[in-house]
Amino acid sequence: MRSDNPWKLLSSKTVYQNPWIRVREDSVIHPSGKEGIYGVIESKDSVIVAALNEKNEVYLIRSFSYPAQIWHWELPGGGSDGEEIRLASKRELEEETGIIAETWDEIGTTRVSDGLMTEKMITLVARDLSIGSKIAKEDENHIDGGKFVSLKEVSRMVTAGEINEGQTITALYLLEHWLQKD
Amino acid sequence: MRSDNPWKLLSSKTVYQNPWIRVREDSVIHPSGKEGIYGVIESKDSVIVAALNEKNEVYLIRSFSYPAQIWHWELPGGGSDGEEIRLASKRELEEETGIIAETWDEIGTTRVSDGLMTEKMITLVARDLSIGSKIAKEDENHIDGGKFVSLKEVSRMVTAGEINEGQTITALYLLEHWLQKD
Numbered sequence: 001m002r003s004d005n006p007w008k009l010l011s012s013k014t015v016y017q018n019p020w021i022r023v024r025e026d027s028v029i030h031p032s033g034k035e036g037i038y039g040v041i042e043s044k045d046s047v048i049v050a051a052l053n054e055k056n057e058v059y060l061i062r063s064f065s066y067p068a069q070i071w072h073w074e075l076p077g078g079g080s081d082g083e084e085i086r087l088a089s090k091r092e093l094e095e096e097t098g099i100i101a102e103t104w105d106e107i108g109t110t111r112v113s114d115g116l117m118t119e120k121m122i123t124l125v126a127r128d129l130s131i132g133s134k135i136a137k138e139d140e141n142h143i144d145g146g147k148f149v150s151l152k153e154v155s156r157m158v159t160a161g162e163i164n165e166g167q168t169i170t171a172l173y174l175l176e177h178w179l180q181k182d
Numbered sequence: 183m184r185s186d187n188p189w190k191l192l193s194s195k196t197v198y199q200n201p202w203i204r205v206r207e208d209s210v211i212h213p214s215g216k217e218g219i220y221g222v223i224e225s226k227d228s229v230i231v232a233a234l235n236e237k238n239e240v241y242l243i244r245s246f247s248y249p250a251q252i253w254h255w256e257l258p259g260g261g262s263d264g265e266e267i268r269l270a271s272k273r274e275l276e277e278e279t280g281i282i283a284e285t286w287d288e289i290g291t292t293r294v295s296d297g298l299m300t301e302k303m304i305t306l307v308a309r310d311l312s313i314g315s316k317i318a319k320e321d322e323n324h325i326d327g328g329k330f331v332s333l334k335e336v337s338r339m340v341t342a343g344e345i346n347e348g349q350t351i352t353a354l355y356l357l358e359h360w361l362q363k364d
Binding site: 066119121155164 | 184187188189197198200202203205207210213216219220221222223225231246247248249250251253256260266290291292293294295297298299300301304324336340341343346347348349350351352355358359
């Protein structure tokens, strides 16, 4: 632990594990001096892809979130499976949308949840797009649609709750500010 | 489960629980037809507050993320503890910053993590600010600074990685688009 860390770690144990997450419970001394526990979720780092066409429209997919039990619109992405980032991003984009991109830019690394998770998410912009030969069906996600949408329409969809998931909205913030710099 | 749900739930069990989170493991049939498991993290819904002064600068706090083991800048907020949203928001804002706000607007409900968590986050804008009499020290967070920052400087801080956490960045997207509508 780093020297400016206001917490002290006493011990740590794994309390649950599956192929995607490990949950550990740390015994800690709080910044206040009190003893207690902290449950932390460890999961693979992930990638999320903003695929932009010539009109700067971004490609959204409609998928089902199992934890939330709802259909919603989001940017394609997923766990990086320990692959090199650009390779993982290309795979996720082609599997979920059938799109192949020539030009890739990494525009930010963020954390998904401040208080509970270790997961980092890398946002990439994909440009110079073409349509690949096939869309691989994934076991994990059910995707039933996809479309290019202007950033103005994206903003309307966020306000209307049609896009409602923080990983996608975080990537949209990064995308808008990256485009403003161009 | 809803009728357009492409997953089938076979059974569900709690595999870990502490006062803040419950981890459950569902036995499921994937959209593909295969049998498998899905680990889901349940946690309290949370609030996050963008406190704006007359210059539309937003108040950031510097705090330590235990899961990430880093200091970073973020918007104040936290678990809603089952309280009514506005009450929870007022409490979090005053505890973490000492600021009291007269005017409150709820500007969006989002989900923190698409694939793993059930947590919903409500973003509020707080205006007509004054400084309260005290800052309560919290056990859970260690906060060592706070400041009002322009949205342009916020964008620079995100690009530089000084703000790097998705819940804050999600709220910033909502805030910018809400201000553009005003």
